[in-house]
Amino acid sequence: MTKLRLAIVGAGPAGIYAADILLKAERNFDVSIDLFDHLPAPYGLVRYGVAPDHPRIKGIINALRDVLDRGDIRLFGNVRFGTDITLEDLKKHYNAVIFATGAVRDADLNIPGIDLEGSYGAAEFVSWFDGHPDYPRSWPLEAREIAVIGNGNVALDVSRILAKHADDLLTTEIPDNVYAGLSESPVTDVHIFGRRGPTSVKFTPLELRELGELRDVDMILYDEDFHYDDAARAAVTSNKQVFVIDKVLNQWRQRETGNASRRLHLHFFAKPLQVVDDGTGKVGAFRWERTAPDGEGGVVGTGEIREIPVQAVYRAVGYFGSPLPGVPFDKKRGVIPNREGQVLRKDPSSGSPGATQQMYGVYATGWIKRGPVGLIGHTKSDAMETVRHLINDLGNWWRPESPSEESVIELLDARGITYTDLDGWHALDSHELALGEAQGRTRIKVVPRDEMVQISRSGQ
Numbered sequence: 001m002t003k004l005r006l007a008i009v010g011a012g013p014a015g016i017y018a019a020d021i022l023l024k025a026e027r028n029f030d031v032s033i034d035l036f037d038h039l040p041a042p043y044g045l046v047r048y049g050v051a052p053d054h055p056r057i058k059g060i061i062n063a064l065r066d067v068l069d070r071g072d073i074r075l076f077g078n079v080r081f082g083t084d085i086t087l088e089d090l091k092k093h094y095n096a097v098i099f100a101t102g103a104v105r106d107a108d109l110n111i112p113g114i115d116l117e118g119s120y121g122a123a124e125f126v127s128w129f130d131g132h133p134d135y136p137r138s139w140p141l142e143a144r145e146i147a148v149i150g151n152g153n154v155a156l157d158v159s160r161i162l163a164k165h166a167d168d169l170l171t172t173e174i175p176d177n178v179y180a181g182l183s184e185s186p187v188t189d190v191h192i193f194g195r196r197g198p199t200s201v202k203f204t205p206l207e208l209r210e211l212g213e214l215r216d217v218d219m220i221l222y223d224e225d226f227h228y229d230d231a232a233r234a235a236v237t238s239n240k241q242v243f244v245i246d247k248v249l250n251q252w253r254q255r256e257t258g259n260a261s262r263r264l265h266l267h268f269f270a271k272p273l274q275v276v277d278d279g280t281g282k283v284g285a286f287r288w289e290r291t292a293p294d295g296e297g298g299v300v301g302t303g304e305i306r307e308i309p310v311q312a313v314y315r316a317v318g319y320f321g322s323p324l325p326g327v328p329f330d331k332k333r334g335v336i337p338n339r340e341g342q343v344l345r346k347d348p349s350s351g352s353p354g355a356t357q358q359m360y361g362v363y364a365t366g367w368i369k370r371g372p373v374g375l376i377g378h379t380k381s382d383a384m385e386t387v388r389h390l391i392n393d394l395g396n397w398w399r400p401e402s403p404s405e406e407s408v409i410e411l412l413d414a415r416g417i418t419y420t421d422l423d424g425w426h427a428l429d430s431h432e433l434a435l436g437e438a439q440g441r442t443r444i445k446v447v448p449r450d451e452m453v454q455i456s457r458s459g460q
């Protein structure tokens with residue numbers, strides 16, 4: 001029987017779902033899957049993106065873990081595609097590869113002052129509070145007033161973690177250094193800015209509601225943002241999600257405020273213009289232009305410029321994918337160009353500059369396929385589509401010279417790569433749970449990469 005030796009690069013939800021779907025799919029060939037990740041632990045942004053105070057979502061890890069624990073997928077952590085293993089290597093050992101490398105860095109926001117000291121990308125901050133091993137262990141939390149730019153769920157996560165009292169995060173899996181850092185924060189006011197109105201936000205009702213439940217934090221809204229035009233009113237009546245968001249915001253407007261030690265301000269119709277220098281190269285203020293509804297659900301600038309003093313700015317304007325050596329990349333969208341998961345490259349034989357052709361043996365799924373939007377569940381449907389093509393493309397797979405399972409291990413060993421495996425992940429997982437249990441917490445994450453690797457490889 002034909003056997004598909006498949007490499008999947010990226011052990012986030014997209015990569016794990018792709019493996020699971022392929023193993024369960026109706027097919028007339030055997031499958032053997034190796035899952036690579038440059039982090040020593042699996043689960044991608046579920047471990048290093050989803051906020052620590054979202055235990056229900058973090059719980060998706062249990063379903064992903066069940067897939068890995070079935071025992072028919074080999075995990076190689078701490079192996080970076082592009083340096084530790086290349087596309088040429090994969091061609092020698094596998095019939096095909098699926099890239100599921102997600103999107104981990106911040107999209108750019110081109111306004112003056114965005115590079116000042118005290119101006120950060122949300123992805124960097126998220127990586128810090130979620131204990132990502134490749135980010136500094138300390139974070140400068142010296143600002144009393146903070147601006148958060150963006151109206152999506154990541155902006156809400158960042159604002160919530162900034163405004164929440166550190167003690168209220170103690171039951172979660174936040175690393176000790178994160179708790180210590182947040183405990184020292186002098187923050188009093190977090191201002192969230194969105195370019196459009198309350199009925200055009202990208203965040204979801206559940207995430208929004210959570211903000212209003214924070215202990216000792218007042219929600220501050222501004223009446224001027226709630227003069228709805230026809231398009232906004234129509235959105236409230238026709239879209240259930242908008243209806244709920246509008247209801248939540250209006251309930252907050254009725255609340256008494258003034259007794260809390262911290263405040264979360266929601267500013268709508270605010271187009272970011274500039275992060276203002278305090279005269280020493282640090283963030284001193286945030287400047288924006290007031291916008292107004294354009295009658296069709298969008299906004300136009302009014303020319304009215306406003307400014308508030310802040311000492312830190314976080315931009316949460318989206319994530320962006322990173323290019324992988326040897327793999328085509330769409331620089332504008334930050335994705336691997338593909339047709340339903342089949343990777344496309346430039347067609348050199350065509351006279352037309354935009355012409356593409358399928359790059360046989362190479363597939364994409366998840367955020368690197370579709371762009372950084374959507375929930376974890378969406379990566380499942382992504383994977384179904386990609387895997388369907390992989391199965392149908394059987395005649396066009398690579399023909400590797402060394403397809404044996406041992407040959408990859410020999411390659412990694414010969415290069416001195418200290419990879420981690422599934423048993424190693426179990427060891428690290430148990431270690432983190434034990435650390436947590438000792439302090440009455442669910443888990444305490446191990447942050448330094450070398451420590452993660454050492455614990456994972458201790459049983460080898």
Ligand SMILES: Cc1cc2nc3c(=O)[nH]c(=O)nc-3n(C[C@H](O)[C@H](O)[C@H](O)COP(=O)(O)OP(=O)(O)OC[C@H]3O[C@@H](n4cnc5c(N)ncnc54)[C@H](O)[C@@H]3O)c2cc1C
Nearest residue numbers: 010012013014037038044045049081101102366367375376
């Ligand atoms: C801050 C934040 C909060 C979120 N909160 C929620 C939420 O509450 N609920 C929800 O449903 N969704 C949430 N999401 C969305 C969810 O995280 C994504 O939908 C999902 O993680 C995308 O899956 P993925 O597998 O495509 O990418 P990822 O989860 O990013 O996984 C990609 C994997 O590829 C690996 N990788 C990257 N480059 C390489 C390389 N060169 N070599 C080897 N490995 C590599 C990475 O280490 C990573 O493990 C959130 C996202 C963010 C950013």
